[in-house]
Amino acid sequence: MSNPQPLKVGITGGIGSGKTTVARIFNILGVPIYYADDRAKWLMGNDPKLKEEIIAAFGKESFLENGELNRTYLAKEVFSDEKKTKKINGLVHPAVGRDFFDWFAKQDSPYILKEAALLFETGSYQQLDKIINVSAPLKIRISRVLMRDPHRTEKQVNDIIDKQLPDEEKNSKADYVVKNAENKLLIPQVLSIHKSLLDLASGQSEG
Ligand SMILES: CC(C)(COP(=O)(O)OP(=O)(O)OC[C@H]1O[C@@H](n2cnc3c(N)ncnc32)[C@H](O)[C@@H]1O)[C@@H](O)C(=O)NCCC(=O)NCCS
Ligand SMILES: Nc1ncnc2c1ncn2[C@@H]1O[C@H](COP(=O)(O)OP(=O)(O)OP(=O)(O)O)[C@@H](O)[C@H]1O
Numbered sequence: 381m382s383n384p385q386p387l388k389v390g391i392t393g394g395i396g397s398g399k400t401t402v403a404r405i406f407n408i409l410g411v412p413i414y415y416a417d418d419r420a421k422w423l424m425g426n427d428p429k430l431k432e433e434i435i436a437a438f439g440k441e442s443f444l445e446n447g448e449l450n451r452t453y454l455a456k457e458v459f460s461d462e463k464k465t466k467k468i469n470g471l472v473h474p475a476v477g478r479d480f481f482d483w484f485a486k487q488d489s490p491y492i493l494k495e496a497a498l499l500f501e502t503g504s505y506q507q508l509d510k511i512i513n514v515s516a517p518l519k520i521r522i523s524r525v526l527m528r529d530p531h532r533t534e535k536q537v538n539d540i541i542d543k544q545l546p547d548e549e550k551n552s553k554a555d556y557v558v559k560n561a562e563n564k565l566l567i568p569q570v571l572s573i574h575k576s577l578l579d580l581a582s583g584q585s586e587g
Contacts, residue, residue, distance in 0.1 A: 386412075387491035387581050388484065388507065392499040393514030394544050395537065396521035396528070398560040402514050403495040405570045414483050416496035420476050425449045433471045438464075452531065459539045473502050490581035500545050500553055510580070512573060513554035515547050516561050 391406070393399035400415070407413050423430055425448060434442050438457055444450050458464045480494060493512075499505040516524075518541070525537050551557050556576070558569045 384585050386484075386487050386489050387509045387577060387584065389491050389493050389577060390499045390505055390508040390511045391493050391495045391514065392497065392505075392511065392550065392554075393516075393558075393560075394521060394547055394550070395497065395540050396525035397514040397516050397547070398524070398558075398566075399495055399497070399514040402512075402558050402560065402566060402570060403493055405566060406493055406574065409570070409574055410489070411574070412487050412489055412492045414480055414492065414494045416476055416480065416494060419479060420472050421449055421451070423475050423479060424472060427475055430471060430475050434468075437467055437471065455532075455536070459536060459543065462543070465543050469498075469502070473498075473504070477504060477507075490585075491577045497544065500550055501543075505553075510555045510577065511553070512556040512558060513547075513550040514558045514560055515551055516559070518547070520561060 391399050391403050393402075403413050403415070424434060425431065425443070431443070434454075438454060441453050442450055454468070458468045476496075484492065494504075494508060496504070499508070499511060505511050522534060522537050522541075525532065526534065556573045558566065558573070560566060
């Protein structure tokens with residue numbers, strides 16, 4: 381019998397919830413991670429067709445003179461206007477979807493994680509077996525982002541939050557919730573989910 385495919389597990393959470401931090405803990409346990417938000421930016425700078433489409437939609441300023449993505453310009457453009465957010469989503473998300481499946485085809489482990497800010501919003505959760513949502517109170521998320529990204533204003537962070545599904549809704553749709561408030565320990569929560577996913581994957585391989 382051939383081995384079953386790895387379980388596909390999504391890990392999401394609003395801006396500043398701590399999903400990258402939590403994904404790194406899973407990675408230390410040996411779980412392969414696809415970082416969709418980082419990969420999206422890589423594709424925007426390196427996939428010639430996508431690059432052309434971005435220039436056609438948002439202008440030459442979308443790239444710096446050295447060819448790198450002009451993230452500051454694009455963030456100001458796309459997060460201040462709902463129509464522009466939808467425009468960039470329509471260009472970038474299909475490319476990321478394809479890239480994820482190319483990456484997934486090369487994986488061989490009980491389960492993998494796809495880390496992405498938007499899983500419920502884009503519908504891509506439907507292609508995943510289980511979803512983890514990383515959750516933290518809004519005030520803490522905003523203050524963590526302002527500390528991490530000193531170039532963003534509080535208004536810009538709130539503009540991004542407006543483009544995302546509320547935390548409560550994500551929690552109710554998710555299979556697992558990691559609570560990342562100040563008084564919560566992450567490692568025990570990750571270990572418990574890791575065990576549950578390994579059990580699920582081994583049940584699948586026996587079945
Ligand atoms: C506009 C860009 C270049 C700004 O880059 P920058 O490095 O300043 O920010 P970063 O990518 O880290 O985003 C900050 C946070 O904003 C949120 N965010 C990013 N894109 C989106 C979006 N389209 N809708 C809602 N929230 C978003 C996420 O929580 C993210 O972690 C970049 O966010 C982008 O290209 N976004 C559109 C493509 C996209 O949807 N990427 C993410 C999912 S694949
Ligand atoms: N439990 C915690 N205690 C203290 N700081 C934390 C904790 N969890 C995350 N952080 C910090 O908060 C910031 C946001 O975390 P992280 O980058 O993991 O969030 P994210 O959900 O991936 O955000 P984004 O959607 O913006 O990419 C980071 O600087 C991180 O180091």
